[in-house]
Each structure stands twice: as structure tokens, then as C-alpha cells.
Amino acid sequence: MKKINNALIFLCSLASICFFVRDLNIGANQRFLGDLSMVFVLLIPKIIRKIFKIRITDAMELIYVIFMILAQFLGSVVNLYNNDTTWWYDLFTHFLSGVLTTVLALVIMNWLGVYKEKNKWFNFLFMISFTLMIASLWEFLEFGTDNFLGMNVQHSLETGVRDTMEDMLVAFLGSIIVAVTYLLEGKKGFIKKLVSNLV
Numbered sequence: 001m002k003k004i005n006n007a008l009i010f011l012c013s014l015a016s017i018c019f020f021v022r023d024l025n026i027g028a029n030q031r032f033l034g035d036l037s038m039v040f041v042l043l044i045p046k047i048i049r050k051i052f053k054i055r056i057t058d059a060m061e062l063i064y065v066i067f068m069i070l071a072q073f074l075g076s077v078v079n080l081y082n083n084d085t086t087w088w089y090d091l092f093t094h095f096l097s098g099v100l101t102t103v104l105a106l107v108i109m110n111w112l113g114v115y116k117e118k119n120k121w122f123n124f125l126f127m128i129s130f131t132l133m134i135a136s137l138w139e140f141l142e143f144g145t146d147n148f149l150g151m152n153v154q155h156s157l158e159t160g161v162r163d164t165m166e167d168m169l170v171a172f173l174g175s176i177i178v179a180v181t182y183l184l185e186g187k188k189g190f191i192k193k194l195v196s197n198l199v
Contacts, residue, residue: 005058008069016038045065067096098175102128121183
């Protein structure tokens with residue numbers, strides 16, 4: 001799995017650099033940061049492993065890399081977010097982020113040694129709260145990008161708060177689906193098996 005991760009990181013980084021060269025040639029200055037940041041974003045799990053000595057499994061890294069390719073590379077670098085024919089893509093990635101961060105919440109609880117099977121309702125609330133926190137932090141980041149870099153990532157000029165609220169609502173929906181599945185499934189359910197394979 002490590003080889004797959006490294007191959008995906010290498011190919012996506014190479015493609016991002018190619019997009020940077022293209023944008024440089026056509027003078028698309030507002031896209032430079034997104035193109036180049038892709039390389040750093042993909043390496044974050046490896047950096048965390050190296051600097052903070054936190055154990056991140058290859059499976060978790062693969063999920064992260066795939067999500068970043070879908071959200072950052074296809075969304076921002078390839079520019080599916082601003083394409084009229086793929087208007088749904090932004091909502092799709094926020095929904096997916098809700099699903100993944102809910103699973104990540106359980107993984108973190110396992111890491112910290114605070115996960116208890118009998119505390120299902122507490123786990124449920126933690127999963128939802130964690131996802132909403134991540135969704136809020138993301139929107140804070142977009143808000144900061146718009147205000148400090150003069151961009152319009154949140155599309156507030158066209159939609160007001162609609163884009164931000166839709167993003168948070170679909171992330172919440174993704175989280176609810178996973179959290180309710182976790183709440184209703186048995187001891188050997190899909191969510192629990194998935195989390196045990198990621199830790």
C-alpha cells in the first residue's frame with residue numbers, strides 16, 4: 001500500500017507542476033498558489049509522521065491522498081469547482097469530507113484510548129461534533145483566504161452565505177449517515193471493521 005501511496009503522490013505532484021507551468025504561460029496568477037500547494041498538501045501525513053512521530057497507517061494515508069486528489073487536485077487545480085457542467089462537485093467533496101471526518105473521529109478516539117463500545121451515544125455525539133468542527137475550520141480557512149489574499153473561494157460575492165451553509169450542511173449530512181449507521185449496526189458492523197483496519 002505504501003508503494004500505491006507514493007505513486008499517487010508522485011503522479012499528482014507532477015500533474016500539479018504541469019498545471020502550474022500552463023497557468024504561468026497563460027498568466028493565470030490567481031491559480032499559482034493552488035497548483036503549487038498541492039505538492040505540500042499531499043506530503044502532510046509523511047511530515048506529521050516524521051516531525052511529531054504520530055503513527056499514521058498506510059491505509060489512512062491512502063484515504064487522505066485520495067480525498068486530496070478529489071477535493072484539491074480535481075476541484076481546485078483542474079478547476080471542477082468553477083465549471084458549469086460540474087456544479088455539483090463542490091457539494092460532493094464536502095459530503096465526502098463529512099463521511100471521512102466522521103470515521104476519522106472514531107480513529108482518533110481509538111488512538112487516544114478513550115473509545116468505549118458501551119458509550120455509543122457519546123461516540124455518536126463526538127463523531128458529529130468533530131465533523132462540524134472540521135467543516136467550520138475549513139470555512140474559516142476559506143474566509144481568511146478570501147479576505148487576506150483577495151480571492152473569492154466562498155463565492156460570497158455571488159451567493160452571500162449560501163455556498164458556505166450548503167457546504168456545511170452536506171458535510172453534516174455525510175456525518176449523520178455514517179454516525180447513524182454506527183449507532184444501529186452490531187459489534188461486527190461495517191464502520192467498526194473499517195476503523196479497526198485503519199488504526
